[in-house]
Amino acid sequence: MTTATRSARPRHVLRSILRRPSSATAFGFIVVLLFFAIAGPLIYPHDPEVQDLGNRFADASWTHLLGTDEFGRDVASRIIQASRIAVIAPLISVGVALLIGLPLGLWAGLRGGVVDSVAGRLADTVLSLPALVGALAIVAVLGPGLVNAMIAIGIIFSPGLFRVVRGATMSVAEETFVGSAVAIGSPTRRTLWVHILPNIAAPLLVQVTILMGVALLVEASLSFIGLGVQPPDASWGSMLKAAYTNQFHSPFSVVPPGIAMVLTVLAFNTIGDSIRDAVGLRRRT
């Protein structure tokens, strides 16, 4: 293939991630995060929802590795509990973005025409709004809450994904093998599945990985200003909000949820960069 879209076979991509120490570490971190999210209740050192009002704002100790919060709850356990939302939230928003951006991008890239120009204009329009402002506007319609916030973020992400898919599809569709497949009568569905999708998987994967990190940040922002996760559920963003309210009592409490968030975003970014390099895409400058 001549274009930058060298095919992204899962094994090839995984091997290239694991070859580099930085991205291997990042990958390991995400695996641990997934384990925490799934196995949460089995590995909490304490019940994250049990309050111990006699032991508020305790410092880090062997019983409470990261101390306790304003209700005397164990911070380490709450970080683990909140890791569930750190996994679910980006999955929902990127899923919504894919659901909108992928089919439209494929259609626009292959067929052009009205769908292309209308979707392209709409994409320009949505992209002219700052992500958080657009998300705020959509949350204003749907009402606050985690799922609504994540859908809002997904809608805001979809134009970016649409553009990536459209661009990649157009460049693959120009390749001779696609032309020959169509010429010998390959039905559109088959052309899409067999020829187009595997060849746009690489740029798509890069974009999706990076968006996971961004989604986590936007979710945390929305939860921090009270429009995302609602109590008693905990996300790292809502934990930060609580920690911030009590910052005068315990300045350290803003550190653990923040570090968890930074490391997760860093892991997604590192993996995204590494896939981009592995499949020979140029970094966007």
Place this chain on the structure above:
Amino acid sequence: MSPGSAHSSFHVRWTEVAVSAGMVIRRLGGGLLVLWLVSILTFLLVQLIPGDPAEVIAGENATVAEVARIRAELGLDKPVLERYFEWFSGVIQGDLGNSLFTNRSVADTIIEAAPPTVVITLASIMIAVVLGVTVGVFAGLTQGSWVDRTVSTFATLGIAMPSFWLAMVLVSVFALANPWLPATGYVDFSEGFWEWSSYVILPATALGVATAAELARHTRGCVADVLTRPYVRTARARGASGTWLVRRHIVRNAAIPVVTVLGLQAGRLLGGVIVVEAVFGISGLGSLAINAVLQRNYPMIQGYVLFSAVIVVAINLIVDLAYGWINPKVRTA
């Protein structure tokens, strides 16, 4: 110079002017089209509320009269198209409607809330440009050294760090642990420069660091690229000094990533400032937007969304024009 060549260069300049004027008009038209589409989407926001918008906005405990008042206020009893045209003709005259709660003009409320937000955003851009470009040029000039590696590490971290978390950490260190700077609030410039800047510096830094990190990365890449160019190698071979190289070739070329990154980061800054303001308890556009969403004050939300879109479109236009100014090759694009 022969008269002929003078004539032709004059000629070329005129076509160039025509081309760039054409580009300005085209870009302006594109921007206006986007803004018009944004106006349709913002108008539709109220339309998309599940159920009866007036009842949803009024809340569960509202009286029938209150619901009726909101319905009339939003003109919900009229057909959609008629309502859009009424609303839109107001918008182009700068009338964004009235707040559902205070009954004050949305446009006035936005303009009153804007100063702290504008100041903090501009200050964060300044911090980002100074910090990002300096650090990026150093890293680019010393590729592979420990300086370069440290800069790369910090840049990667800075990009992954949410600005509102950085804001909290800064408050912890510079306001709570050491009482050097105020932890919350904002004062007007009329209170004196030092007083004013003591309130601006922490929020602006928190907001600007990620942009600085992004700028440092791009500037580094650009400097590294410029250093491989033949004209720089020639200049070096001729014995040109490092400072001269930096001034003559590198700073000029670094203007391009600065413009690119600022264009790309405009949206992130405008979104980020909402949350950073919340951390510092500053009542600017951020708190206006958050309250509008919590109270379902739709005219205010619509006004705010339109206002943000106008700013982003304007910044993109400026960025496009700046490209043409920095690099004449782009003018025809």
